[in-house]
Amino acid sequence: MSITYLEAIREAQAYLLRNDPSVYIYGQDVGAFGGAFKATKNLAKEFPGRVIDAPISEDAMVGSAVGAAIEGMRPIIEMQFADFSTVGFNQVVNQAATLFWRTEVPCPLTLRLPSGGTSGGGPFHSQCLESIYARFPGLIVCTPATVEDAYSMLIESVMLNDPVIFCEHKYLYFHLKADSLPQEALPIGKARIAREGRDMTIVTYSAMLHECLEAAAEMAQDGAEIEVVDLRTVKPIDTDTIIASVARTGRLLCVAEEWPWGGVNAEVISRVVAEGFNLLDAPPQRINAKDTPIPYHPDLWSVHRPTAQSIVATARQLLRN
C-alpha cells in the first residue's frame, strides 16, 4: 500500500471526525464535491452534517469557527488556497489569536492552508504565508514536509486547544508518497534531523525539505556531509535542535520558499547569531524565493523559488568560506 501526502490529510480528517464528535469541516466545495483538491473526498457522505460547504466568505468562515470553538467544537476550516486566507485574515489574527489571551477561553480551530507553488500556479495560487501568521501571538503554525507529518501533525493540530495555521504544501500533495501512516510521531514544536552531517546545517521546512535533501545528496558525491533540519513547526521554532546542529557543523544555511523579508529564515539566523554566535565558522546564509510576486510561466517559476541547484551553489560557496 502507498499513501500520498494529500491522502494522509484526508485520512487524518476522517480519523478526527470518527473519533471526536466536536470536529467538523467547513470550507468551499468541501461537501459532496470533496474539496478543490479532494482532501475531503467522501467525508460528507460518511459524516453527514459535519462536512459543510461554505459560501465564498473567508471572513465569515473563520469568524464562525471562532464562535463554534467557544461552544466547544474543534472546527477545521479549509481555505481553498492559502492565498485566499488573506480575506479572512482579520478573523484569524484579531479574533482567533486574541481570544485565549483576552478571556482564558481556548480557541481550538485549525485553518488548513493549501500553500506554496506548483507549476503554472501564478501569483494568486502559490503563496506561502506562514510567516505572516507566525508574526502574531496566539497562533501555532505547522508546515509538514512529509506524509507522516501531514497525518500526525494535522491530528495533533486539531486536538490542540489553540488556533493552528496548518500550511500543507500543494507541491507535495500528489508527488510525495509513504508506505503507510505513522503509528507514532514527534510532537508539534519539535524539529527533526532529516539527514545527518557534520559540515553544514541546512534549516528548512515544507516542500523545500525535498530540494534540500536532493542538494545534500548531490553534495555528498563531492564528500560534503550536510545536515538537514526539518523545522516541521515554524511557530514555535525549535531553537534548541537548530543550535545543537550548528554546534556540530559550524555552518548554517536557511532555505524557505516564502519571500525573503523578515521570514522564518531571518528568524532562525537571528536566533543562531544571538544565541550561538561563537558556534559559527562562517556568516550564516539564506535562500528564499525572489522578492517579486510568484510568476506564472514554469520557466520563470522554476528559478523564482529555491531549487536543489541554487541550494547546492550557495552551500558550496558557504563551505568555501
Next chain:
Amino acid sequence: MNHQIDRKRFERAYRYMLTARILDERLAQLYRGGNVYGGVFLGKGQEALSVSVGISLDKGDVFAPLIRDGAGRLAFGETILDALRNCLGSPLGPMRARDGNVHRGKPREGYIPMISHLGANISVVNGALMAKRMKGETKQIGAACIGDGATSTGAFHEALNQAAIEKLPLLLVIANNQYAYSTPTSAQFACKELSLKAQGYGVSTHDVDGTDLKACMTTLEKAAALARAGEGPQLIVAELLRLCGHGEHDDAQYISPKIKASKVGRDCMDEAKKTLLKEYQYPEKDLDQWTTETTDEINQAIRQVQQEGGPDPFTHNWKALATRELCEPLGSSTL
C-alpha cells in the same frame, strides 16, 4: 402596532436603562477626572433598543453587543461590578485588565466580547449557533448588535449571507444612530433604507422607532420568537440618534441641529419615563427612588473597584496560548 408589554417587564427594562445611563454618566465623570485608561464610549440615546435586545434573550442564548450596549449587557446578566472593573482596568474584571472599556464578555456564558474591528462579531455568533445546532441544542438563539456605519463592512455582508444560508436563529440589530463617528448616513450608504440590505440576502426585516421602548421591546420579542421558531435570521433596524460624542473625547459638533430637533433626536429615557408615569401610572417618587438607589449602588461599586487596584506586570502570566509549552520563549528582553 398593538403594544402589550407587561408592566413588570417594562419596569425591569427601564431600570436596566436607568442603570446604564447612570453608569455612563459616572464613567464620563471619571474620564474627565483622568481616572480612566484609554477612551470612554457611551450608549446615550440607545438604551431602549439595547435593553430590548438583552431582555429578549434567555440563559443559553448568545449575545454579541457592541459599543453602545451597556443596557443590553446588564439585561443579559452582566453585573455593574464587572462593567466597571473592565472600564477601570481591574485584574478581577472579565478581561483581567488585558482588554478594557467596551471590549468585555464571558464567552463561556454566551456573552461574546467584541473586538474593535466592526462587523467581525456577527459571524462569531453564527458559528456559535451552528455549533449549538450540531450539538442538538435547538432552542437557543443569538443576537449581534451593529451600527449603521458597520453595515458597510465586508464582514457584515458575509455574516448576514452566511446566517441566511444556514438559516440561523440570529437577530442582527442595527442601531442607525445617523452617524458613524462623524460620518452621516448619506456618506455611508446609498440605499433608501438599511433593511433593503437584508432583503437582498433573503432575510426578514423589522423596522422600529429606537426612541420608543415599548416599540423596541415588542419588535425584539417578535423577532426573537420568529428566530426561536426556526424562521431564520431576523434583521432589526432601529432609527435613533447618538446623544453623545462618538467617545467622550468628541464634542460631536457635527451633529446637525435639525436632526437633534427631529423625532429621532428624542431621548428614549425621557420617553420611557413618560410611559411609566402616564400609562403604567407609576408614582414619580418611585422613579426618583430607583435613581437614588442605582446611583448609590454604582458609587459603591466604583469605590470597590478603585480599591482593587491594577494588575501586577511582574507576576502577570504572559502566555498567549492555552498550550503553554508551545509559547515562544522570547520576550522583550532576552538577557
